[in-house]
Amino acid sequence: MDTKLHWHCYLSARRDAPGLESHEWLLQPPARIRETFYDHYSVRRWMLDKYDRHASIGSVGRPADAKDERRLQALDALKIGDDVVWVEFRLGLPVVVIAAICCPNRVDHLCPLAVQDEAQPA
Numbered sequence: 077m078d079t080k081l082h083w084h085c086y087l088s089a090r091r092d093a094p095g096l097e098s099h100e101w102l103l104q105p106p107a108r109i110r111e112t113f114y115d116h117y118s119v120r121r122w123m124l125d126k127y128d129r130h131a132s133i134g135s136v137g138r139p140a141d142a143k144d145e146r147r148l149q150a151l152d153a154l155k156i157g158d159d160v161v162w163v164e165f166r167l168g169l170p171v172v173v174i175a176a177i178c179c180p181n182r183v184d185h186l187c188p189l190a191v192q193d194e195a196q197p198a
């Protein structure tokens with residue numbers, strides 16, 4: 077099992093997102109993981125790319141500096157090994173969730189990729 081800190085990244089419509097606690101993402105099927113990164117710079121770059129592609133289009137009334145606020149907030153959280161979950165609302169379109177979840181997590185879930193490896197026959 078991989079004990080070095082890493083982040084599993086998820087992109088989802090809100091209706092497919094797990095419960096309110098961010099760590100619950102780790103209980104989702106491993107196939108839902110879009111990317112896994114071992115450095116927070118890559119996590120942040122991935123999140124901002126997904127934000128540009130899926131969340132910022134068509135938003136109404138969003139302050140121009142919303143992305144900058146998110147960039148700073150994500151950097152602070154990721155540096156201390158915390159989860160970052162962005163939930164985006166767009167008029168008339170499904171809500172988008174962009175999530176980066178620490179693994180191992182402070183909540184004691186197994187790494188979803190390790191669970192997947194154990195489930196497959198050698």
Ligand SMILES: [Zn+2]
Nearest residue numbers: 179187188189
């Ligand atoms: Zn993991």
